[in-house]
Amino acid sequence: xxxxxxxxxxxxxxxxxxxxxxxxxxxxxxxxxxxxxxxxxxxxxxxxxxxxxxxxxxxxxxxxxxxxxxxxxxxxxxxxxxxxxxxxxxxxxxxxxxxxxxxxxxxxxxxxxxxxxxxxxxxxxxxxxxxxxxxxxxxxxxxxxxxxxxxxxxxxxxxxxxxxxxxxxxxxxxxxxxxxxxxxxxxxxxxxxxxxxxxxxxxxxxxxxxxxxxxxxxxxxxxxxxxxxxxxxxxxxxxxxxxxxxxxxxxxxxxxxxxxxxxxxxxxxxxxxxxxxxxxxxxxxxxxxxxxxxxxxxxxxxxxxxxxxxxxxxxxxxxxxxxxxxxxxxxxxxxxxxxxxxxxxxxxxxxxxxxxxxxxxxxxxxxxxxxxxxxxxxxxxxxxxxxxxxxxxxxxxxxxxxxxxxxxxxxxxxxxxxxxxxxxxxxxxxxxxxxxxxxxxxxxxxxxxxxxxxxxxxxxxxxxxxxxxxxxxxxxxxxxxxxxxxxxxxxxxxxxxxxxxxxxxxxxxxxxxxxxxxxxxxxxxxxxxxxxxxxxxxxxxxxxxxxxxxxxxxxxxxxxxxxxxxxxxxxxxxxxxxxxxxxxxxxxxxxxxxxxxxxxxxxxxxxxxxxxxxxxxxxxxxxxxxxxxxxxxxxxxxxxxxxxxxxxxxxxxxxxxxxxxxxxxxxxxxxxxxxxxxxxxxxxxxxxxxxxxxxxxxxxxxxxxxxxxxxxxxxxxxxxxxxxxxxxxxxxxxxxxxxxxxxxxxxxxxxxxxx
Numbered sequence: 043x044x045x046x047x048x049x050x051x052x053x054x055x056x057x058x059x060x061x062x063x064x065x066x067x068x069x070x071x072x073x074x075x076x077x078x079x080x081x082x083x084x085x086x087x088x089x090x091x092x093x094x095x096x097x098x099x100x101x102x103x104x105x106x107x108x109x110x111x112x113x114x115x116x117x118x119x120x121x122x123x124x125x126x127x128x129x130x131x132x133x134x135x136x137x138x139x140x141x142x143x144x145x146x147x148x149x150x151x152x153x154x155x156x157x158x159x160x161x162x163x164x165x166x167x168x169x170x171x172x173x174x175x176x177x178x179x180x181x182x183x184x185x186x187x188x189x190x191x192x193x194x195x196x197x198x199x200x201x202x203x204x205x206x207x208x209x210x211x212x213x214x215x216x217x218x219x220x221x222x223x224x225x226x227x228x229x230x231x232x233x234x235x236x237x238x239x240x241x242x243x244x245x246x247x248x249x250x251x252x253x254x255x256x257x258x259x260x261x262x263x264x265x266x267x268x269x270x271x272x273x274x275x276x277x278x279x280x281x282x283x284x285x286x287x288x289x290x291x292x293x294x295x296x297x298x299x300x301x302x303x304x305x306x307x308x309x310x311x312x313x314x315x316x317x318x319x320x321x322x323x324x325x326x327x328x329x330x331x332x333x334x335x336x337x338x339x340x341x342x343x344x345x346x347x348x349x350x351x352x353x354x355x356x357x358x359x360x361x362x363x364x365x366x367x368x369x370x371x372x373x374x375x376x377x378x379x380x381x382x383x384x385x386x387x388x389x390x391x392x393x394x395x396x397x398x399x400x401x402x403x404x405x406x407x408x409x410x411x412x413x414x415x416x417x418x419x420x421x422x423x424x425x426x427x428x429x430x431x432x433x434x435x436x437x438x439x440x441x442x443x444x445x446x447x448x449x450x451x452x453x454x455x456x457x458x459x460x461x462x463x464x465x466x467x468x469x470x471x472x473x474x475x476x477x478x479x480x481x482x483x484x485x486x487x488x489x490x491x492x493x494x495x496x497x498x499x500x501x502x503x504x505x506x507x508x509x510x511x512x513x514x515x516x517x518x519x520x521x522x523x524x525x526x527x528x529x530x531x532x533x534x535x536x537x538x539x540x541x542x543x544x545x546x547x548x549x550x551x552x553x554x555x556x557x558x559x560x561x562x563x564x565x566x567x568x569x570x571x572x573x574x575x576x577x578x579x580x581x582x583x584x585x586x587x588x589x590x591x592x593x594x595x596x597x598x599x600x601x602x603x604x605x606x607x608x609x610x611x612x613x614x615x616x617x618x619x620x621x622x623x624x625x626x627x628x629x630x631x632x633x634x635x636x637x638x639x640x641x642x643x644x645x646x647x648x649x650x651x652x653x654x655x656x657x658x659x660x661x662x663x664x665x666x667x668x669x670x671x672x673x674x675x676x677x678x679x680x681x682x683x684x685x686x687x688x689x690x691x692x693x694x695x696x697x698x699x700x701x702x703x704x705x706x707x708x709x710x711x712x713x714x715x716x717x718x719x720x721x722x723x724x725x726x727x728x729x730x731x732x733x734x735x736x737x738x739x740x741x742x743x744x745x746x747x748x749x750x751x752x753x754x755x756x757x758x759x760x761x762x763x764x765x766x767x768x769x770x771x772x773x774x775x776x777x778x779x780x781x782x783x784x785x786x787x788x789x790x791x792x793x794x795x796x797x
Contacts, residue, residue, distance in 0.1 A: 055083070057107060060090065060095040063118035066195050066265075069206045069407050070117070078108065082546075094122070112169055118203040140191075141774045142289055148259040155180040156252040174226040177251050184255040185219045188262060205407040205559035211261055213411070214439040218254035221432055225250075245393065250436070253765075257440055286357060286378065290322035295367060309372050315354075315365040323356040325367035332363020376718075403533045410756075414438040417760050430762070437759040449777045450744035453784040458737035461787055466721035467730045472599040474716035475741070477700035479736040480681045484629055484727065485672060486696075487686035488640035488650060491704060492724065493616040495533035500597065501613035502747045503588045510608040511539060517563045517568050517612070519543040524551060526599060532568070554641050558598075567603040573600060574608060585611045585677075611724040621723040628728035630655070635680075639671060639694075641662055669693035685727055702727060713735030733787075740787055744780045752777045 071090035078086035083100035097108055105121050112119035158177060162169050162394030176762070196212035199205050201794060243333050262281070290565055291301050293312045304322055307313065312328060315321050321334070333345035336358045345361050348354055355380040373379065422428060456470070462469050468473065486492050504510050517702050518536020521529035525545050536543060549559040555576075556569015567573065571581050571589070581589070581601060585608065589599035591744030593615040602610040629636055637658045638651045647661035660671055667685075675682050684691070684698035695715045703715030718735065719726040758764050764772075 053270065055098055055100050058097040058108060059122040060094055060097060060101055060108060060112065060119045061122050062095050062112055064198070065090055065117060065193065066191075066208050069233075073206070074112055074115055074117060077111050081107065081111060084108075085441055089796060095119070102781070104702075110633055114202070116204070129594065133268055138266070139654070142193070144188040145259065145262040145266050148184045148255060151180050151184050152252070152255040152259045155184070155255050157465060159252040159448070163565075175659070177226070181251045181255055183217065184258050185215055189215050189254075191260040191265075192258075192261070209407055210410055210439050211257065214436055215254045217432075217439070218250035218436055221255070222251040225429075253436065287320040287322040289415065307372050308368055309369050312366055312368050314362045315367055317360055317362050317364065319360060321354050321356055321358050321360060321365075321367065323369050324353055324371040324378075325356075325369045327352045327354060327365050328368050329366035330364045332365050334363045335359040336360050349453070405784065410438065413756070413760070414676055421762065433765075434759070434762040437762075438756065439765045441505060441755045441759045441764060445514060450748050450780055451741050453781050454737055454740045454744060454787065457784045457787040458740075459490060464732055465729060466719065466723075466726055466732070467733060468718040468720065469730075469734060469737070470718065472718050472722040474700065475734045475738040476685075478731050479738060481634065481683045481700055481731065483637060483675060483680040484683045484685065485636045485637045485639050485675065485698070486656075486727075487643060487668075487684075487691055487694075488638055488647065489616060490687045491685050492622045492638065492650065492654060493618050494722075497528050497598070497614045497616045499535035500532055500611055500615045501592065502610060503585060504610040505582060505585070510610075513545065513602055513604070513610045515540045516561045516564065516566045516604060517610075520546055520549070520557055520559050520566050520568055521560070522546070523549045524557050528569075529557070531614055532612065555579060558603075562760040565603075565605050568600060571599075574603060579603075579606075579608065581608055590645070593643055593645035594649070595648055596653070598646050618650060618653055619722065621725045625727055626655045626726035628725060629731075632728060632731065634683075634731075637675070639668060669697040682730070685724075702730060737787060740784055744783055747783075748776065748780055 062071075062074055064073065065088075068559045071088040071485050074095060075086055075088040077095060078084055078088070078095065081099070081103050084097060084103055085099075086095055086097045088095045095112070099108060102733040109119045109121065129411070155177060158173075158180070162173055162177075192208045192211040192215065195206060195208035199209055203570045210406065223282070287304050289301050290304050290307050291299050292307065293314060293572060294300055299314065307323060313325075314323055315332070317332070327350050329350060331347070331349045334354060335345050336355065343453075348363075348365065353370075354365070355378070356371075356376045371377070414435045417438050417777045421430075421434045422431035425431065459469050489497075502510055504513055514536045516530075518533045518540075522533035522536075522543050523529075533543065544562050547560040548583050549557065551557050552569065554570075556567060558565070558567035558569075571586075573582065585601065587610055589601075592599050592611075596613040596615075598616070600612045600614060601608050602612065605747045626636055635658065636656045637660060638647060638656045639660050641663055642649075644659070644661040647659045651657070651659045663671060668691065672682055672684055676699070683700040683702060684694045684700045685704075686695055687704035695703060700717070701715035702717045702719055703717050708792055717730045719730060751772075755764070
């Protein structure tokens with residue numbers, strides 16, 4: 043693999059994603075993690091379930107150095123491209139097929155081998171000349187070819203002075219096979235007057251070929267079903283990645299059309315979307331109309347009508363109509379790419395208890411090898427029976443598997459993140475899951491979260507000597523420069539009324555209050571009453587009475603000042619989302635308190651709150667104060683989740699115990715939040731909390747049973763209460779149980795609370 047040139051700025055750190063091959067258990071991932079973290083300035087997290095290493099490295103540590111470090115530890119590695127394609131499968135088809143055929147061969151040969159071994163042990167009279175060679179012939183394909191992956195991994199680890207789960211398996215299989223050869227060819231055989239049953243109890247001359255074959259078969263079965271389950275766990279994410287279009291038809295400057303690969307599309311270029319085709323990238327509709335199926339990205343079943351000026355998201359499908367779209371984001375900057383990265387980052391996360399489990403796994407194998415030797419010696423001294431001591435030591439080797447510990451968190455996160463993507467919910471990491479546990483209060487920003495965020499002018503009142511069209515033209519021109527939702531509504535109304543708007547000079551924005559500037563040589567200001575009263579200018583009584591009437595109807599009033607005189611008031615209305623009332627009811631059903639937080643006046647805020655069922659309202663809050671309100675609630679003993687979508691929501695999202703950002707909102711809000719809600723449907727808020735809590739319960743259940751298994755199984759093996767064959771089956775089943783338990787999250791249905 044070719045290396046990427048080193049950056050020269052040693053103070054710059056960057057994130058690198060490595061695909062790590064050859065890991066077979068949690069101790070492998072722990073070893074790779076330790077090796078990478080020994081590099082100066084490197085912080086790495088290695089995920090056994092996904093086969094990925096997330097590395098934060100200084101510029102002085104190049105990609106080649108990271109890859110070499112992994113390879114020197116005995117594993118394969120390559121850098122994952124910044125925008126990975128649908129190669130997100132954590133298990134390749136080739137590996138699954140290889141495991142399948144090895145499993146089939148081992149099972150087919152294990153059955154007669156087991157029957158004959160028991161027969162020849164219980165009934166020595168049934169032995170015939172050459173019976174040993176028959177057993178050897180049945181065992182070699184299993185112990186040699188089928189178990190080869192275990193032997194190879196153990197050899198590679200030994201060559202690098204380390205050990206892993208495969209070391210235990212390989213040593214156990216080879217020990218059982220070699221002891222059986224000794225028992226068959228190196229001993230004189232049992233006395234003729236000893237019955238088969240007594241022989242079995244004493245284990246004199248016992249043959250363990252069926253144990254070697256059985257352990258191989260059981261572990262291959264465990265590895266196969268584990269690999270298939272891990273592959274299924276990532277299916278939703280692979281489906282998400284597969285939404286990318288491969289080609290796009292661009293419209294050139296001369297009006298001609300040209301097809302080119304999607305990776306060659308540039309921001310600013312226009313492309314055509316035909317019925318039934320995938321929208322190639324994020325963009326803005328410049329021509330045409332059509333119904334867009336957004337279900338793949340947001341989970342919304344109803345198509346969305348798109349027309350000129352509307353934003354569209356790459357990966358969605360045009361059902362009907364015809365669109366010309368101007369690309370606004372391409373490649374790794376698109377919403378689809380961002381969501382895939384969020385899911386991958388979430389899957390790389392680890393709980394604190396999972397990190398402890400990984401550290402334990404790293405030292406577990408050498409400890410088990412030592413314990414097996416001590417068990418063998420102890421039983422040999424206590425009983426004087428070599429066969430009994432060997433059988434007990436072999437059971438210790440076979441039963442001790444740290445794989446279940448390593449799989450507990452990542453498999454649950456894989457499944458939950460994939461299921462969440464289907465529901466329009468993206469979990470950014472384990473911290474988000476932990477935060478949902480104690481949430482008791484949900485604070486919701488009003489505009490764009492509870493309401494649709496699309497304001498429109500629904501009324502205007504001017505003083506007697508002011509012309510409505512003139513006032514609207516001047517105010518619309520000023521607001522056309524602003525980015526606030528209210529500004530867009532006023533400028534749109536003005537453009538509909540008068541057409542082209544004049545230029546604005548000396549534009550100034552007063553956050554949370556309003557804007558002012560010069561239009562056509564006149565000093566114009568548009569904003570809340572506070573913008574003017576703070577300057578000592580009173581609002582005319584007739585306009586103030588109109589403001590009160592509108593605000594009692596839940597509308598927002600905005601005043602317009604021309605050349606130092608307040609001459610008009612506008613009424614703006616923002617419709618409440620149809621899903622808001624259902625979402626609030628569901629949050630209350632979960633036992634959560636809800637708070638409506640807004641910069642609007644108290645009358646407007648309470649009208650909206652009453653409509654959706656929220657009793658607690660905090661109104662007239664400046665953007666800079668939102669984070670302080672959240673902090674105050676936390677100081678009062680509440681554990682707070684904040685739901686918002688705008689740039690000014692980012693501090694509050696960061697200040698909350700749990701931040702939930704509407705995915706169509708500002709990038710900074712999405713980066714700050716813990717959970718991303720892609721759908722406009724506010725019911726995704728309780729859905730996200732339900733899914734996160736279910737995932738947390740699953741992870742804890744996985745870790746409990748994984749720890750419980752190892753704590754209970756090893757003492758039983760040391761005490762000689764486990765047959766090596768039973769131990770192998772139990773060890774394989776522990777990993778399968780953890781993965782299967784995690785897969786239940788694929789059927790999670792927040793709507794029916796089945797999670």
